[in-house]
Amino acid sequence: MATLSEKVLTEAEKDSRTEAEETGNTEHVHPADASAPVLSVRDVRISDQAAGHEIVHGVSFTLTPGKAVGIVGESGSGKTLTCRAALGILPAHFEVTGGSIELDGNDISALTPARWTALRGATISAVFQDPASYLNPSIRVGAQIAEVVRVKKGLKRREAHRRAIELLRAVHLRDPELVYGQYTYELSGGMLQRVLIAAAIAADPRILIADEATTALDVTVQAEILDLLADLRERTGLALVLVSHDLAVVAQLCDEVLVMRQGEVVEQGPTREVLHHPRHEYTRLLIAEHEQYGLDKFLAVEAAKAAAAVEEDA
Amino acid sequence: MTTTDAPATPPDVRHRGATTGARRTLGRVLVTLARSIAIFVPVFLVATFVTFALRSLSGLSPARIQLGEEATPEAVARVEAQWGLDRPFLVQYVDWLGGVLHGQLGTSWTNGADISTLIGLGLGVSLSVATFALLIGVVAGFTLGTVAALRRSTWVDRAITGFVTVISVMPAFVVGIVLVAVFAVGLHVFPSAGYVPAAQGFGPWLAHITLPAVALSFDVVADVARQLRSSLVAAYRENYVTGAVVRGLSPRRIFFGHVLRNGLGPALATLGLKFPTLVGASVVTEWIFGLQGFGRFANDSAQAGDVPAVQGVLVVSIVLVVAFNLIVNLVLARVTPASQRGV
Numbered sequence: 169m170a171t172l173s174e175k176v177l178t179e180a181e182k183d184s185r186t187e188a189e190e191t192g193n194t195e196h197v198h199p200a201d202a203s204a205p206v207l208s209v210r211d212v213r214i215s216d217q218a219a220g221h222e223i224v225h226g227v228s229f230t231l232t233p234g235k236a237v238g239i240v241g242e243s244g245s246g247k248t249l250t251c252r253a254a255l256g257i258l259p260a261h262f263e264v265t266g267g268s269i270e271l272d273g274n275d276i277s278a279l280t281p282a283r284w285t286a287l288r289g290a291t292i293s294a295v296f297q298d299p300a301s302y303l304n305p306s307i308r309v310g311a312q313i314a315e316v317v318r319v320k321k322g323l324k325r326r327e328a329h330r331r332a333i334e335l336l337r338a339v340h341l342r343d344p345e346l347v348y349g350q351y352t353y354e355l356s357g358g359m360l361q362r363v364l365i366a367a368a369i370a371a372d373p374r375i376l377i378a379d380e381a382t383t384a385l386d387v388t389v390q391a392e393i394l395d396l397l398a399d400l401r402e403r404t405g406l407a408l409v410l411v412s413h414d415l416a417v418v419a420q421l422c423d424e425v426l427v428m429r430q431g432e433v434v435e436q437g438p439t440r441e442v443l444h445h446p447r448h449e450y451t452r453l454l455i456a457e458h459e460q461y462g463l464d465k466f467l468a469v470e471a472a473k474a475a476a477a478v479e480e481d482a
Numbered sequence: 483m484t485t486t487d488a489p490a491t492p493p494d495v496r497h498r499g500a501t502t503g504a505r506r507t508l509g510r511v512l513v514t515l516a517r518s519i520a521i522f523v524p525v526f527l528v529a530t531f532v533t534f535a536l537r538s539l540s541g542l543s544p545a546r547i548q549l550g551e552e553a554t555p556e557a558v559a560r561v562e563a564q565w566g567l568d569r570p571f572l573v574q575y576v577d578w579l580g581g582v583l584h585g586q587l588g589t590s591w592t593n594g595a596d597i598s599t600l601i602g603l604g605l606g607v608s609l610s611v612a613t614f615a616l617l618i619g620v621v622a623g624f625t626l627g628t629v630a631a632l633r634r635s636t637w638v639d640r641a642i643t644g645f646v647t648v649i650s651v652m653p654a655f656v657v658g659i660v661l662v663a664v665f666a667v668g669l670h671v672f673p674s675a676g677y678v679p680a681a682q683g684f685g686p687w688l689a690h691i692t693l694p695a696v697a698l699s700f701d702v703v704a705d706v707a708r709q710l711r712s713s714l715v716a717a718y719r720e721n722y723v724t725g726a727v728v729r730g731l732s733p734r735r736i737f738f739g740h741v742l743r744n745g746l747g748p749a750l751a752t753l754g755l756k757f758p759t760l761v762g763a764s765v766v767t768e769w770i771f772g773l774q775g776f777g778r779f780a781n782d783s784a785q786a787g788d789v790p791a792v793q794g795v796l797v798v799s800i801v802l803v804v805a806f807n808l809i810v811n812l813v814l815a816r817v818t819p820a821s822q823r824g825v
Contacts, residue, residue: 257727281733289730302725304740306817315739316729367729 206272206374206407207231207254207292213266214249214258224249224431226267229424233374234401236408238418238439240454241428247411250428251377254409255294256284272374289320293373297380299360300352303367309355310336310348313367320371335366339396358389365396369406376400377409382417394420415454419443427451514815518808525804530582533796534575537789543567544591547787565591578793587794592786597794600779605798607677608768608776610687612760614695619702620753626703627710627749632737634715642707650704654763658697658770665693675772694771698763702756709752713745720744746817754810758803 207230214224224246229237239247252258254269256276269276272291279287296302303309313332317323323331336344339362352360361381368376378397382390398421400406412418418425425442427435427450435448446452545553545561562568581588587597630642666674672693678686718741726736765777776795783791
């Protein structure tokens with residue numbers, strides 16, 4: 169099984185001859201079975217130890233390579249906490265108090281800090297809302313990608329530089345050499361999200377968590393980023409966890425949806441099923457609001473009016 | 483500017499990234515340098531002008547020092563003419579400034595000695611002490627600040643914060659007296675006073691400057707430690723730290739590569755502010771430790787009414803302080819691009 173960035177890069181960089189030798193390292197010994205889950209979350213409960221109450225009341229899902237799970241819910245519903253638990257970056261005082269999370273066969277409760285460091289980036293990675301803040305403002309963005317490649321893949325400085333540029337090209341950035349040398353304040357939101365994605369996939373993770381990754385972007389850029397994620401997933405078998413408060417974003421990309429409210433999973437199932445036959449009140453509300461305020465509705469009304477006018481004329 | 487339908491990159495742009503990087507770094511240093519010099523020159527001119535105006539404003543005259551209070555007006559005028567003080571003010575200033583630019587600070591009113599030479603003698607002593615104090619301040623301050631930030635809100639953090647607060651309120655002369663009483667008089671570890679040039683042996687030189695340097699350094703240690711602690715703690719709260727964690731970088735790499743780099747700015751800026759204070763405080767410490775330094779010379783000259791000497795002292799101080807700030811600015815520009823954007 170080829171590594172993620174190799175596939176991305178060979179696709180994007182057909183003119184680069186040394187590519188295959190460069191990336192053809194065998195650092196990642198993935199399980200032979202492609203359908204083995206890379207991430208299993210079983211009845212995970214998360215509590216605020218300082219306040220002494222449970223915030224997330226049991227979330228379960230499994231993710232196999234190339235699949236995408238969407239978590240929808242209003243802010244404060246516990247979707248971000250669930251993702252942070254899987255990344256091992258829960259805020260202070262928050263702890264997983266029940267259930268288990270398995271990352272590529274490793275139960276995270278038994279992980280040492282060093283093992284965590286090894287797994288992050290190489291097995292699981294994440295991108296967030298507000299990409300500018302997740303990149304160091306005083307280091308060129310390219311150097312931050314190269315750093316990941318150097319540390320996680322053991323590449324030399326020069327090779328890492330070239331690899332970073334290839335990654336920037338792989339996330340469809342125009343003129344990657346120029347972007348490599350720029351600082352965060354010199355790039356637009358959409359470009360930064362691409363850079364953040366490039367940094368996140370630099371060490372060939374098997375799981376990518378996108379926590380509201382497109383929320384702050386305008387609609388066209390959001391669509392481009394979602395296309396990019398779908399593209400990565402298709403070509404490389406990257407498993408996605410997509411967190412959003414926007415049902416449309418999740419519907420576009422995910423096989424399975426979890427609807428969360430106040431720490432509970434109120435509805436879970438295949439995307440099509442959930443969208444067409446919502447069983448829970450809250451899911452119906454989310455869909456109804458989309459129908460009520462979505463552009464489709466507006467366009468439908470306009471079309472109906474136009475049709476009526478035509479009929480009157482006739 | 484995000485595109486998926488981007489036109490193919492023209493081949494001539496391929497190598498732009500690497501060269502622009504180097505060129506931009508060089509450009510950044512040059513811009514900082516140019517900007518610093520643009521500040522340096524007017525500051526220097528205004529400061530020297532005010533300094534030179536001191537004589538006219540103070541009404542002091544070499545004739546009073548040489549001839550005493552009962553000199554006749556004719557004798558006073560004769561002596562002042564000898565010193566060239568009967569010429570128009572601006573002529574005197576330009577003449578003096580020309581000398582200053584060539585390193586000639588004039589002649590002392592009290593003993594006719596060359597002021598540049600006198601200051602040079604004292605400066606060796608003072609710079610030894612100040613540099614050593616700065617070194618102690620930087621090393622101890624950075625260590626304490628870093629440890630406190632890494633162990634934030636533990637007893638280690640609280641102990642360091644407490645210690646730093648205590649030493650920050652202790653004036654250098656009190657610390658100096660205590661140090662002499664304990665380490666020189668009590669324990670006989672260090673000499674209590676005097677100075678030996680480094681040329682006569684590194685050991686004795688270091689022994690003589692250690693106590694005054696420690697006394698001077700307390701303030702620097704406290705300020706650097708507190709500043710560094712708070713900026714490191716703030717930097718650790720930033721999202722880019724989470725970003726680096728998620729990319730799988732080790733805590734050590736995150737600290738040195740990301741947190742320290744961004745947290746360094748305020749501490750360095752503090753250091754730039756501390757240097758003038760060190761020069762000023764050296765007057766007191768040099769008295770306590772019996773050092774014939776720059777501060778002592780400044781004090782003696784001022785008391786004797788030796789205006790050219792005081793002017794020389796001020797010119798050297800201005801140059802020292804501005805030069806030190808220039809260095810700090812250059813380092814700051816290297817550490818964070820933000821500092822050269824806003825200012």
